[in-house]
Amino acid sequence: MFLPTTKKELHQLGWDALDIILVSGDAYIDSPFIGTAVIGRVLTDAGFRVGILAQPDLQGDDICRLGEPKLFWGVSGGCVDSMVANLTASGRKRKKDDYTPGGINNRRPDRAVLIYANLIRSKFKNTCPIVLGGIEASLRRIAHYDYWSNAVRRSILLDAKADFLLYGMAERAVVDLATALKDGTDPRDIRGLCYSAPERPAEYLALPAFDEVSGTGKQAKKAFTKMFCRFYENNDPVTAQGLVQLHGTRWLIQNPPQHHLSPDELDHIHSLDYQLDLHPFHQPQGDVRALETIRFSLATHRGCYGECNFCAIAVHQGRTVVQRSRKSIVNEAKGLIAHPAFKGRIHDVGGPTANMYGVECRKKLHKGSCSDKRCLFPQKCKAMQVDHREQLRLLEELRQLKGVKQVVVSSGIRYDLILADSKNGLKYLRQVVRHHVSGQMKVAPEHCQDNVLACMGKPGRESLLRFRDFFNKMSAAEGLKQFLTYYIIAAHPGCRQQDMQAMKNFAQKELKVLPRQVQIFTPTPSTWSTLMYWTGENPFTGQPCFVEKDNQARERQKAVLTGPVQEAVKRQGGGRSFVKKRCQR
Structure with missing residues (x-):
């Protein structure tokens, strides 16, 4: 059964x-x-009565449809930050929304977390606690640069006047919070929780205050860089300290992160009674595009140690990969096969990066992420032993299931990881080419110029070309007409017009194709690339970093690959599908 969305269902x-x-x-x-x-199912599994108000109408009393909860309101903007969902990188309104019935972007307000929190307060005076969660709240939990207002904003917890904020994936934290509120105990020591107070815990590490980081001058931006570096360094649950940040007269208090779920806990979450469908309440309004992609897909793990500078997964899900057991994944696949709408095709088997399944640094699991180096950039760390055997076993087992015609790996694949695995990397690629590509494989080099790739935290072009050659030879050997699709980012910090022209020349000469999957860099909260965009400085070198901020010039960079600026300007909601960001939650 679905969780209730109306009083009738409740009764x-x-x-x-x-x-x-x-x-x-x-x-x-x-x-x-x-x-x-997921949060609803986890709470229900823990014995709580949970209802869902999805995309409530802002007019009238729709927010009152289920009455008032006894313990708390949980408020989320959804699977995507509402400003990213609603506006393009050039500030134009998106016409489509993959998570809205009918596909028309007319249900999600800008700054949805703030709007929903205010709506609750307006209808329910002195109500029970309002708790913020989801990616919009998680990435905006401290002072942060907001691209759409071109300013540093306060913690969303304080702007929303909410009681608590749960950051990260939050399954364990939300049950701890619900239990504390039910039992009448103080929840303020729960890991993964933020709150505000007039005093700070003495043992917590102080970030530069909001007043120090919110200006536009050089000193304010230096303070902002210091704040973000300290914030990022304290994001691993094994090593993190609690953080505080003064906002006016109140302190934002961030407890250390929740410890990562165990594989058994992750297995259990995926075993809960999901209906794999859109709730009937929405169906008269039309289909939801996201369902087409996720209904018959399998998430094998969470977390990513790729740490691309423009990506927030490392902050939201963590830099440690937690994988599910093969048994759990195969059991879920059997459930998909039994679904009446299943037609034999599993659309994806993966996660933030598909081929990180079964590959993690043992040292990191016990001592936490390294503070002085990354796992894969600028080169793979020697301590990271890459072996694709677990993925080969999993994919083989899924292929052999009765009722499965095809298993596709459509999540991103790190080609540098494949090349780093001397024992099983090419064997894995051969199996993917033979069985798990649906005409095209999507890879994300993002650029080809070394100066831009360094700002992105991405591997160089040599590994891309080696991977391309292996892919083409293997496809030809199998007699398959398959090709690579390349995702590119234009106007990333460090990228000038001539860099995009060099990208075009490289693509035409070496890749033999002109990439069309091009998006303009959008600065989103809590990423290194956004820090570069706001400060104009590379935090890893301390050197100035060119940033293109003129929208027409940013469009021209994209148009080098996609065509005339006039055509680019006409596009609404361009770039990659939001569904591909689903694993961020």
Whole structure:
């Protein structure tokens, strides 16, 4: 059964009231890929009564549809930051939304977390605690640069006047919070929780205050860089300290992160009773595009140690990969096969990076992420032993399931990891080429120029060309007409017009194709690339970094690969599908 969305459904379950109401900027898709659904299922599994208000109407009393919860309101903007969902990199309104019925972008407000929190306060005076969660809240939990207002904003917890904020994936933290509120105990020592107070815990590490980092001058931007570096360094649950940041007269207090779930805990979350469908409440409004991609897909793990500078997964999910057991994944696949709409094709087997499944540094698991180096950039760390055997076993087992015609790996693949595995890397690629590509394989070199790649934290072109050659030879040997699709970012910090022209020349000469999957860099909160965009400085070198901020010039960079600027300007909602960001939750 779905979780209730109306009073009628509530009464059908024999419930007179709810413990928790979750409010989301997405439609209610009951799937392990949808954060609100997962949190609802986890809380229900722990014995709490949970309802969901998905994309509530801002007019009238729709927010009152389920009444008032006993314990707390959980507020999320959805699977994507609402400003990213609603506006392009050039500031134009997106026409489409993959998480809204009918696909029309008309249900999710800008700054959805703030709007929903204010809406609750307006209808329910002196209500129970409002708790923020999801990626929008998680990445905006400290003072942060906001591209759409071109300013440093306060913690979203304080702007929303909420009681608590749960950051990261939050399954364990949300149960701890619900239990504390039910038992009447103080929840303020829960890991993964933020709150505000007039005093600070003495043992917590102080970030530069909001007043220090919110200006536009050189000193303020230096303070902002110091703040972000300290924040990022304290994101690993094994080594992190608690953090505080003064906002006016109140302190934002961030407890250390929750420890990563164990594989058994992750298996259990994926075994819960998801309906793999859009709730009937939404169906009269039309289909939801996201469901097409996620309904028959399998998430094998979470976390990513690639740490691309423009990506927030390392902050939200963590730099440590936590994998599910093969048994759990295969059991979930059997459930997909039994679904009446299943037609034999598993659309994806992966995670933030598909071929990180089964590959993690043992030292990191016990001592935490290294503070002085990264796992893969500028070169793979020697301590990271890469072996694709676990993925080969998993894919083989899935292929052999009765009722499965094809298993596709459509999540991103790190080609540098394949090349780093001297024993099984090419064997893995051969199996992917033979069985798991649906006409095209998507790879994300993002650029070809060394100066731009260094700002992105991405590997150089040599590994891309080696991978391309292996892919083409293997496809030809199998008699398959398959090709690579390349994702490129234009106007990233460090990228000038001549760098995009060099990218075009490289693509035409070496890749023999002109990439069309090009997006303009969008500065989103809590990434290194956004830090570079705001400060104009590379934090890793301390040197000035060119940043293109003129929208027309940014469009021209994209148009080098995609065509005339006039055509680019006409496009609405361009760039990559939001569904591909689903694993961020």
